[in-house]
Amino acid sequence: MENLLVAQNVSKSFGTFRALNDVSIQVPKGSIFGLLGPNGAGKTTFIRIINQITLPDSGQVLLDGVPLQPNHIQHIGYLPEERGLYKSMKVGEQAIYLAQLKGLSKAEAKVRLKHWFERLEIGDWWNKKIQELSKGMAQKIQFVVTVLHQPKLLIFDEPFSGFDPINANLIKDEILKLRDEGATVIFSTHRMESVEEMCDHIALIHKSNKILDGKLIDIKRAHRSNTYEIGLLAGDQSKVAAQLEAKFETTPATFKTINDELQYRIKIAPNESPNNLLTFLTTLGEVTHFEEVVPSANDIFIQTVKNN
Amino acid sequence: MNHLPLIIKREYLNKVRNKAFIIMTFLSPLLMIGIFSLVAYLSQLNNDKVRTISVLDESGWFANQFENKDNFKFNILKDIDLESAQKATQDSEVYGLLYIPKTASIDELSKKITFYSEDTPSLIVMDNIEDVIQSKANALKLTEAGLDAEQIKNLRVKIDTQLKTFGGEETSKLGSGLKLIFGGLAGYLLFMFIIIYGNMIMRSVIEEKTSRIIEVIISSVKPIKLLLGKIVGTSLAGVTQFVAWVVLLGVMSIVVPSILGIDVSSVQSQQQEALVQLQNNPGGMEGVVADVMKELPNLPVANLIVMFILFFIGGYLLYASMYAAIGAAVDSETDTQQFMLPMLLPLILAVYVGFFTVIEDPHGTVSQVFSYIPFTSPVVMLMRIPFGVPLWQQIISVVILFATFMGTVWFAAKIYRVGILMYGKKPSYKELIKWLKY
Numbered sequence: 001m002e003n004l005l006v007a008q009n010v011s012k013s014f015g016t017f018r019a020l021n022d023v024s025i026q027v028p029k030g031s032i033f034g035l036l037g038p039n040g041a042g043k044t045t046f047i048r049i050i051n052q053i054t055l056p057d058s059g060q061v062l063l064d065g066v067p068l069q070p071n072h073i074q075h076i077g078y079l080p081e082e083r084g085l086y087k088s089m090k091v092g093e094q095a096i097y098l099a100q101l102k103g104l105s106k107a108e109a110k111v112r113l114k115h116w117f118e119r120l121e122i123g124d125w126w127n128k129k130i131q132e133l134s135k136g137m138a139q140k141i142q143f144v145v146t147v148l149h150q151p152k153l154l155i156f157d158e159p160f161s162g163f164d165p166i167n168a169n170l171i172k173d174e175i176l177k178l179r180d181e182g183a184t185v186i187f188s189t190h191r192m193e194s195v196e197e198m199c200d201h202i203a204l205i206h207k208s209n210k211i212l213d214g215k216l217i218d219i220k221r222a223h224r225s226n227t228y229e230i231g232l233l234a235g236d237q238s239k240v241a242a243q244l245e246a247k248f249e250t251t252p253a254t255f256k257t258i259n260d261e262l263q264y265r266i267k268i269a270p271n272e273s274p275n276n277l278l279t280f281l282t283t284l285g286e287v288t289h290f291e292e293v294v295p296s297a298n299d300i301f302i303q304t305v306k307n308n
Numbered sequence: 309m310n311h312l313p314l315i316i317k318r319e320y321l322n323k324v325r326n327k328a329f330i331i332m333t334f335l336s337p338l339l340m341i342g343i344f345s346l347v348a349y350l351s352q353l354n355n356d357k358v359r360t361i362s363v364l365d366e367s368g369w370f371a372n373q374f375e376n377k378d379n380f381k382f383n384i385l386k387d388i389d390l391e392s393a394q395k396a397t398q399d400s401e402v403y404g405l406l407y408i409p410k411t412a413s414i415d416e417l418s419k420k421i422t423f424y425s426e427d428t429p430s431l432i433v434m435d436n437i438e439d440v441i442q443s444k445a446n447a448l449k450l451t452e453a454g455l456d457a458e459q460i461k462n463l464r465v466k467i468d469t470q471l472k473t474f475g476g477e478e479t480s481k482l483g484s485g486l487k488l489i490f491g492g493l494a495g496y497l498l499f500m501f502i503i504i505y506g507n508m509i510m511r512s513v514i515e516e517k518t519s520r521i522i523e524v525i526i527s528s529v530k531p532i533k534l535l536l537g538k539i540v541g542t543s544l545a546g547v548t549q550f551v552a553w554v555v556l557l558g559v560m561s562i563v564v565p566s567i568l569g570i571d572v573s574s575v576q577s578q579q580q581e582a583l584v585q586l587q588n589n590p591g592g593m594e595g596v597v598a599d600v601m602k603e604l605p606n607l608p609v610a611n612l613i614v615m616f617i618l619f620f621i622g623g624y625l626l627y628a629s630m631y632a633a634i635g636a637a638v639d640s641e642t643d644t645q646q647f648m649l650p651m652l653l654p655l656i657l658a659v660y661v662g663f664f665t666v667i668e669d670p671h672g673t674v675s676q677v678f679s680y681i682p683f684t685s686p687v688v689m690l691m692r693i694p695f696g697v698p699l700w701q702q703i704i705s706v707v708i709l710f711a712t713f714m715g716t717v718w719f720a721a722k723i724y725r726v727g728i729l730m731y732g733k734k735p736s737y738k739e740l741i742k743w744l745k746y
Binding site for chain 2 (some may be wrong): 048051052053054070073076078079080082083084085086087088089097098100101102142145
């Protein structure tokens with residue numbers, strides 16, 4: 001798969017503090033790329049380098065195979081975590097101004113804005129001042145302004161903060177739609193459930209270093225623990241339980257059920273087939289539940305950060 | 309893709325449409341006219357009051373010297389002793405009592421004259437009275453010495469040096485005065501403009517930070533363009549307001565006094581009288597005007613106008629860019645105080661150098677040096693030009709000025725860029741120097 005954005009050995013220091021250390025990342029075209037990491041890991045610095053707000057001390061960033069240059073800004077849409085709009089300016093006027101700064105003509109900006117305002121059902125805000133809008137309303141405008149110039153690369157830093165669940169969903173759908181229309185999205189967030197839902201690639205930055213990256217599904221496979229969650233209805237529960245605990249590496253599990261069964265997480269050897277486990281379980285009683293435990297992005301995040 | 313005109317337009321419209329800006333544009337001339345009218349009205353009130361002063365002259369030398377004037381009336385007391393005179397004066401509406409005792413000689417008199425009044429009398433009253441007594445006493449002394457006062461007057465020689473350049477051009481002291489007035493006015497105008505609109509630029513630079521739009525903007529625009537756009541846009545708004553003020557003031561100074569029925573010319577004519585006396589010009593006000601008109605062609609008018617415009621713009625932009633740099637360094641207006649005074653000091657220094665050194669020696673070393681330093685050149689050079697400065701020197705000074713302006717904007721942009729990365733932290737001077745190295 002072709003990469004839209006490639007960062008090669010990017011390093012950046014502020015005085016004696018090393019904010020990024022030799023970070024290399026590939027963002028495939030048409031993907032939603034999750035840029036993850038604990039607070040202060042260096043994500044924002046990295047995003048600022050992509051946006052040419054700061055320059056890297058060493059290494060380089062390529063967009064479509066070309067080292068970053070000033071006219072690239074019109075191909076990038078950036079929604080920073082620290083965001084706001086000119087409070088005393090009217091919504092429409094302001095959106096047109098910001099679009100013009102990104103290289104759109106006034107007429108073109110107007111047409112596209114009308115379209116977006118209809119799409120998000122905010123048409124009647126055109127002549128309102130930002131200070132008259134609520135925070136969530138202003139965030140919607142901010143989103144429109146970010147995507148209006150149809151950039152190849154969209155960078156969202158915590159896009160859902162400030163939105164209620166309904167609007168967060170709306171924005172999520174819009175992001176997915178934009179991806180389907182051909183945009184590539186870099187997505188920085190702490191909300192792991194949205195990573196799970198949306199991202200197909202991730203990179204994890206911790207203490208200025210990249211410690212993990214790749215396709216989310218590959219990473220999950222690499223982190224699989226060969227653990228299965230089982231539910232078992234047996235006659236003599238304590239006897240069966242003792243038997244299981246003696247034979248396997250087990251941990252207690254809890255899941256919702258209508259039965260009064262034994263619940264366990266059972267780990268098997270990496271090369272062993274789960275069929276063997278299932279067959280064995282059927283000899284002990286009635287199997288009501290059998291599921292592979294897939295590591296969540298959250299688990300991987302916490303585990304990887306702890307291990308480093 | 310050129311952002312600069314876009315930014316300038318936004319900044320300009322944003323300022324000009326601001327309600328406070330519009331209100332101040334119309335209110336300020338009204339307030340100024342109002343205050344001026346009030347002063348005129350009050351001084352008229354004061355002038356209308358006639359003060360009566362009783363005079364008890366036991367010496368008999370001065371009684372007939374006191375002439376009634378517009379504001380003073382003298383009431384000469386006779387055949388009365390001091391005590392009853394005091395009593396009579398105290399009980400009446402009279403302003404005060406002047407007592408001149410009888411002495412053997414005039415010399416003895418000097419410390420013995422007393423003025424009795426309810427409160428401390430006004431200085432103007434005392435000056436007036438002392439003048440009358442002094443001139444009479446002088447005349448008396450002259451007579452005593454056997455000299456004729458008229459004769460002495462005729463013996464006096466008055467020198468009025470005629471000034472000419474080697475080129476044969478006639479100049480005059482009045483011309484020098486005019487040159488100073490021009491330079492002073494130019495410097496004062498620049499000073500006012502910087503004080504009024506510099507802050508506006510600073511606030512405008514802080515605006516992106518307080519509204520948190522800074523990262524959005526800075527990912528589309530280079531900081532130096534943003535700052536330049538802000539400086540130019542805000543300055544244009546300032547010029548608009550200034551022009552509006554001049555026009556409004558012009559209109560109102562004609563309309564308002566006629567409505568309020570205040571005779572502004574009476575105040576003016578007093579000032580004109582003072583001017584006439586200063587010039588010692590027998591022709592009165594008309595004579596002075598004629599002299600001024602005669603002098604004007606001797607000034608390098610075209611050169612002055614061109615250089616005034618260049619230095620005014622350059623000087624203003626330089627200081628504006630310094631305000632912008634401060635705005636770039638801080639997060640909110642409250643953090644700006646520590647930077648204000650050090651920034652305005654050079655400007656104050658320029659005005660001092662202009663009014664003391666340039667007057668004394670327009671082409672001395674000090675004047676020359678300060679007319680090249682960009683922070684002082686707009687004032688000092690403008691004051692020097694009427695006295696004749698070679699064109700190449702003026703051009704060098706202008707070039708230095710504009711180069712420094714661009715340098716300061718670059719510097720401010722640098723601070724701005726780094727400031728974004730560390731907002732929340734209050735900058736110290738040490739920190740600022742560190743930022744430059746990033």
